[in-house]
Amino acid sequence: MSESVPGLTPEVFAPVEAPVSPPQASEEVEFVQLLTPEGERVEHPDYSFDLDDEAIKGFYRDMTLVRRIDTEATALQRQGELGLWASLLGQEAAQIGSGRALNSKDMVFPTYREHGVAFCQGVNPLNLLGLFRGVDQGAWDPRDNNFHLYTIVIGAQTLHATGYAMGQQRDHAVGDPETGEATIAYFGDGASSQGDVNEAFIYASVFNAPVVFFCQNNQWAISEPIDRQTRIPLYQRAAGFGFPGVRVDGNDVLATYAVTQQALKRAREGSGPTLVEAYTYRMGAHTTSDDPTKYRLSEDLEYWKLKDPIERVKAYLARQAGVDHNFFDEVEAEADKVAAELRQGCLAMPDPELTDFFQYAYVDMPDELAEQRDQYAAYAASFNAEGEG
């Protein structure tokens, strides 16, 4: 007990550990790391990365393509082609590392920023753009790629994920580390303060549900920094709910892969939930509607640029694995091609009939809603009539 509390006597109280302050960006943070920002492989006593350099080249490609898709989407928003975009810039390793650790039967519950995980699950990026262009309301079937629709309500998907995982349990799909199923719930540091998320922790723990809570701590809940969000490192929350938590360097794709894989294995074999805190940084704005220069210092950004998730893999591949420039050039060219196709596809998306939106809420449209639809259609048509006259 580091804080003295007058009047507290041992027979009255059991001992308590002092609260720990969350780390600041400039401090050294303790986490699982297998690849340093300089591209050096390092060992960890509990986690190892067992795949070969070909797999690492694959991660490099994934991250590069995803960053390119993200950059293109931001540009499209700036040009008025999307209503909004939530950039994943800086979080590629957290998403690709965890996304590539998933098996085909695992289920993903994302926030609205999981473009990298969507990519890993095989969701067409054009589908993501449809949502942000406003031509549909998320036009992918969650069952096609085991990738649930984007959830905008902060933290709500952790409950959906826990419920889904309890379903997997009741379907007897849990118990074998090889063939078992698991669920992964993505959320951010801001969501950790939501009661919903804490209730999801409780249910998952009490029912031993096969769910991995994957928190990308990107240091900012819009403009709220992490030290105003929690007094203790987020991964330590899990201990208070009776399950393990681990912090991983979220800008290290190898470590993120290894840690997530172990957490998923635990879930699949029936050992219950794990909280993974991927320690990363949101390099861009919260969304295209946000201007982070209003609330954070450029030196912070400079500090994190040195920890870039892609550069460290490139450094490793070039210096340690003998990968030559042809590979990097090919990936760049592929990324440009993907981006060009994405742009083309985005511009070619048909505008929706606005009256269609009335039909998505109910299987059988109530009379009142049909009336509203007709009223709206008449109102919209009145503009055409005026224009013609």
Add this chain to the structure above:
Amino acid sequence: MTAEHLYRTVRLIRRFEERAMDFVRSGEIVGGIHPYVGQEAIAAGVCAALRPDDVITSTHRGHGHVLAKGVDPARMLAELMGRENGLNRGRGGSMHAADFGLGILGANAIVGAAGSIATGAAWAYQRQGKDVVAVSFFGDGAMNEGMLLEAFNLAVLWRVPVVFVCENNGYATTMPVRSAVAGSITGRARAFGMPAFTVDGQDPEKVLAATTAAVSRARSGRGPTFLECTTYRFDAHHTFEHRARLNYRSTEELSTGRSRDPVEIQGERLAADVRAAVDAEIEALLDAAAGVALGGAHPDPAAALEFLYASPEVNR
């Protein structure tokens, strides 16, 4: 003096609850109550550590808390009977007793909800530069309510002068704590960086000592403290159980649980004659309270909508 004060409080609560249960049986109290029997040491010990201007929030099982904070038993009994002379003119009933003058910000029937109210109130006092402390009572079941955990986080972040008192009586209605609370109760509070302690909730003096320390910590600007008071609910979750046996506790468990009775624990610390005098005093007090309550008028049904809004216009 402290020993006698604590005994008077636990005894008052015990006898108040026993008499209230009689009035439930006789039909004077409609709808039943959640008896506090067995948990009296917590209300008595906690409230004895507070100044009159400190504030509390209470629960669906709140008679003990408000009595310990100084509510007149006659007005509380009249409230339970829905009379015009009740604490809240008969509109609040068992689960919504409030008296801002006594620092009672309200009992709250919504499990865990009052934690946010106590935190908000204490935060307001802090911002006004006052050294008032808030205490929030809640049970083990509330530990699984997201909004209570949100209050923990904010209280710790902003060093709010609030003391969280968890009365762990082993059951959320019929759900045993071991099936409902993942991890541990104090571990849950520590997960937000809050100092958390387990206290013997059957001993009023231990509860008083722990709360005094926690309150002094809060008052001196060092933030919230969490106290888990281990206790046992001697009687039903709610008086409906008197009619419908739910069979979730064995007779062995009940007899072990009831063996540590706060009234006896504190009573044994007094001389026999002092104890007898206090007992007699309380019976007289409650006799008079029953008379006052039973003599109270029933509210006029036409006035049912009054007191919802400050402006009577809204009610029309």
